[in-house]
Amino acid sequence: MNAKALNTLEFTKIKQLVLEYAASELGSIRIKKMEPSTSLDEVIEWQNETDEAATVLRLKGGMPLGGIFDIRPHVNRSQIGGSLSPLELVKIASTIRASKTIRQFIEKLIEDEDLELPILENKKEMMAILTPLEHLIFDAIDENGEVLDSASPDLRAIRQKIRSSESRIREKLESTIRSKNAQTMLSDAIITIRNDRYVIPVKQEYRGHYGGIVHDQSSSGQTLFIEPEAIVSVNNQLREQHIKEQEEIERILLELTMAVSAEAHDLLLTVDILGDIDFMFSKAKYGRAIKATKPDVNDQGMIHLNKARHPLLPMDEAVANDIFMGDEFTAIVITGPNTGGKTVTLKTIGLCTLMAQAGLPIPVLDGSKIAVFESVYADIGDEQSIEQSLSTFSSHMVNIVSILKEADSGSLVLFDELGAGTDPQEGAALAISILDEVHNKGCRVVATTHYPELKAYGYNRDGVVNASVEFDVNTLSPTYRLLIGVPGRSNAFDISKRLGLSQHVIDHAKSFVGTDSKAVEAMITSLETSRKSAEKDYQDAHDYLKDAQSLHKDMQKQMSEYWDKREELYEKARQKANAVVEQAKTEAEEILADLRKLRLEKNADVKEHELIDAKKRLDEATVAPSNKKPKTTAPKTARVLQPGDEVNVLTFGQRGILLDKVSDTEWSVQIGILKMKVKEKDMEFKKAEKKAEPKPLATVKGKEYHVGLELDLRGERYENALMRVDKYIDDALLAGYPRVSIIHGKGTGALRSGVQEKLKNHRSVKRVRLGESGEGGSGVTVVEFK
Template identity: 50%
Template sequence: MNPKVLTTLEYHKIRARLAEFAATSIGKERAESIEPCPDFETVKRLLQATDEAFKVDRLKGGAPFGGIRDVRKALSRARIGSTLGPSELLDIALTIGGGRKLKRFLLAMHENEPIPLLAEAAEPISENRDVEDKIKSCIDDAAEIVDSASPELARIRHELRTSESRARDKLEQMIRTPSIQKMLQDSLITIRGDRYVIPVKQEYRSHFGGMIHDQSASGATLFIEPEAVVALNNKLRELKMQEEREIEKILIMLTGCVAEAADELAVSVEALGELDFVFARAGLARALKATLPIMNDRGFLKLKKGRHPLLNPAAVVPLDVELGNQFSTIIVTGPNTGGKTVSLKTIGLLSLMAMSGLFIPAEEGSQMCVFDAIYADIGDEQSIEQNLSTFSSHLTNIISILKGMTPKSLVLLDELGAGTDPSEGSALAIAMLEYIHQIGCRIVATTHYSELKAYAFERKGVINASMEFDVQTLSPTYRLLVGVPGRSNAFAIAERLGLPRPILEMARGRVDEDDKRVETMIASLEANRATSEAERRKAEQQRAEAERLRAQLEEEREKFREQRDKLLAKAEQEAKSAVANARKEADEVIRELRRLAMEERGAVKEHKLIEAKRRLDQAAPELRDKRDASRASAKKAEAIGVGDEVRVVSLGQKGHVVEMAGDGEATVQLGILKMKVGKSDLELVGRAPAAKPAQTASASVKRSRDENVRTELDLRGSNLEEAIIETDRFLDESFLNGFGQVYVIHGKGTGVLRAGLQDYFRRHKHVKSYRLGNYGEGGAGVTVVELK
């Protein structure tokens, strides 16, 4: 990309802004050298990486880059055998630790929220724990070699501290002696040249032996090393030299470890710098409130509410523009200071940002194109030294653009044809636009020439545009109106400013009729556009209101679902509780039946069985809705007659009405038991069929056969207790229906159910005889019972 174009479009300011979001010096360096890329696949990959970093930033608040340093120079020095200092080694250890933390963070994030490109970029990061541990075991956080770095260093420093203590103690004794104190300038111990000395007054020099190491600026004080501590100071000096040699050995050892892993660490540092650069792009997107553009390689550009990234977001007017679909050339006309140049720069700069892998400050759904080059001739570059006029400077730039452009280029031309005679300038502008248009470039050009409006109107693939101007306030609105050419507005402005009417009428009379018709047409277009804009805004408001209502309805539906789920859960809990209680009651009834069977040797009284059945039926939870209750009430209200099949509500048993009493009671046959029941406690089940005439007045009513009553009972899968209860009910109903023979299916199985039932048949009062089924009747799996 031409550096001059990047400067013209102020791309360097985007670089500087991007560098502010880098966490490391490596990332900052990459941000400051970012370049637009003309390759479509590479740009898509860059934008995807930025999008993944933006996702991490949104979900996790950013990535951890703490401790990471630019250690590339230190690694290079380690490769050639130079000994690294403690601070350089500490930076390498911190970088290894910071890189490991970042890598594990991104890989863990990738498991929950896929970020494939960032995970791939993090793979080369070294987790060389050995080098890090060795460095940190020898160097502390203040970049000092610790005593435990080696046994020899620990021994030397121990002796060094002991010797220092002895030397200080010796001098402390001296300066506390009264005879010596008067000779001292100050009662303190100081160091000169790594040797302990005391400050002595000049006049007492002869009273002290030893060596003079320094004197004050005035010469009144001498810093003397007394003879009593010379040997101790010599010992200290020797120990310090030993300490330095041991530290040198440790640094050489650590540098060797770094040199062995230098290539691996260099790759790791590059990966860390790349990741920091990606997250810097995400940080810039967050600051600009930018969005991910949809990229294409077919020369199509569509900006929705695009904003210049270097202008105040509160003051900038968003730009809506489409280029490269129905038309490839836009000619923008309008007054000065109307925003034409800003529109050009916005289109160019946002294209550069998208091609650099950066989000653009525009609404979602904006589309950008990857151009092989962007050319711009914007601004006045006249030069006195080079004897170039405004027209010459523009023409020089355009000639260089014509030489380098291709069908995949974007060309931005400001004030095309300006700076020369209007007729010649407009002719040249039309010719240059036609030539560039035929090449197939995408062009956005600004001009003041009215001839270009007619060219854009007549030429296919070229469209007019203008910067909106408010005649009422005499100020531009900075809105780009595509499809509407700009008007000069000179007469309207002059009239509002108070120019005398005769002058205005004279001026209007000198305007050609063609120009007047053009101005009228443009005014009509502007009015129609204003109407359509108002309708569009109204439609958007209605759509927003519909969306709001839809969201509100969905929220209410969700609340209803939650309430329904809560009620269902509560009902289910209540049902479970009712079933549990029913099971508990059933268990008690079964235990009671067993106890009675044991006490009465199986001859359980009928009324006791009926009572047990009633308890079981009452234990079962009733889940009837209101409609069931209303139907039951309606059946109760119906007239019940003799012979009708009824249900005794309080007992839960079915029977037949034998006799109707006049006192609100009825005699009901329940099995072999007759009992009087109040009519209000009866529920109609079925009407009695037409009864045969009674032979005697005292004969009891015999129930006719019910077609719903079967002659067989299937007990397979039941236990013995359940089977006896069901069999008893079945035999009672069969007896009442006058059946002579019934079939009880119990299956073959282990024979326990068959043996228990046959023992029960032997004692049952309705059973005349029983036998196993014959061939074709079920064999040993069926017992055929003959009733009395």
């Protein structure tokens, strides 16, 4: 990747930001070495790694990455015969413990959440299980790096002797400093240590009283630190014991170092994997901080960024823009005023490309696409070089010459103010020629310019499109919005007028503008007007679509409930009828049995076939269950239907108004806010309307609206909630709903009681009940209208 472009596009600043999220030195080292890749497969792999880490962050908030150290130097030294210090061994044990914690975390995450995390699972499997080495180290050394008594039996015995000797020395010295002459002969009644030996502070004139060895004196020379003769031999023993202790500690450390050396390969592999995991989560944490997403990457030069923001600008200040190229066009020429956002747009494209190729998520919305380029070139900013005696134009040209030599079809080229810094006519000609050269090589090109000659460039070249950054003449400020397909127009006359320049001066200035320039400006103005109109129409259509989708969903829900309830009632009726018939059959069987018995006993004249026929008629009276929905046909009516008539639409169980006849057998019917085609045989005449023009939507204060089947009152104050219930019931009645639900939650029950009391007193409410288990239970009140 081109090093100058990385610097120009400030990729180093991105690395510094990612560095803040590293949990260990291992992750920091990888971030510092992070560079964009030119391999599509590698970029896809890196993006998948970051995406897995982002999934874990979303579900669990993070990965336990504490206690990881870069132990590679320690492990390498153990392999060449060096002895590791206690703190170095503790870092190794801590890193092993961290790897065990991460393995367990990943296992539990996959098991509990039923997630597919192939990359993390693979890394978990690759990490060696080194728990015995961890226990070996922590059994001998505590987390502060102190070698424990339990490290070996010999060390425990030596330290017991040391403590015994120290105790005897202190007893003798305390006896000395508590003697009757101590206050006179000692500078202070304390026991201290000099040269690792216990001493007491004796005044100069009494140095001969205690005998022994002088180890130090005060700065004034008036106090000598003397080891009394009575404890010299015990101090000598203590010194020998300390030497033995140190020898035993060195033996223990050497033994632990050898154990580390034996596991060196697995340790280095585990450390490498821990570094990868820390690197993955550092990128994912950075992505979460800037609300970035994973892009779809390709090697066809396709760029489609949805609401892209510059990653180095504050999120609340950066203006998001849709940027796309690589399909119908491969070059964009952006025009517009200074400080309008042209350079920011260039850097956004370049920096998002570099970030994506480095495996970082980018600040765009989901569904964005970005290409993997073999090289990225950028000529941006003031390139003036005093050291090389080069002007701005010359410095830019040196850079552009280098780009023209190296760029090819796998390159992304970014030009800022192409051709600036020289005569406008020559600069514009050079800019056109340079763009042609780069475009003909198959590069993806984005260039910014001030030259009016380039405004028509996109109309004269295949695969090139004009773009501009929007400027609000009313506020005299840029909006930073990128408009692809519309060249920027000059705002000098409009701005001058708003700032108070006389109209005759402006008119005089316009007389100097050529006819061609005026035509171009008029064309651009027309394009801007058309674009704004199209955007408004699109937004209106989008809003209508959302309303229609919501209404369609509600209608489907109502129809589903209707058929379910209808079939349920049919089934109950069948069951009740069958129960009655079964009871009658039972009684008939008993009667038949009595008759047969009577015939045998009394020779009554009752024929057997008559008894059988009677039983058969009872059997036929049983109602058979049916899963098939009964067809409803409209009763024939003598009246000829007319537009404006109110009818029952039997197939939907809804009332509607006839609009017009669309064929011999079908009518266009307005049902609520829906217009539908319904066959005449599926309708039943109700009554004629005075007005034939239906109201397509219920109106409130002249505005169209759609009311849903549910009203959510959770979080509302009591008085506001009851006011909302009043309005909602009126709206639902206007919409013709047979039933609605009011969600009030469970809470203390005060809101539920208030709502139900109000509804019971409403003249149009037929029934009020709590929701069933599938409807929300006691947190929902279901209202049925008359």
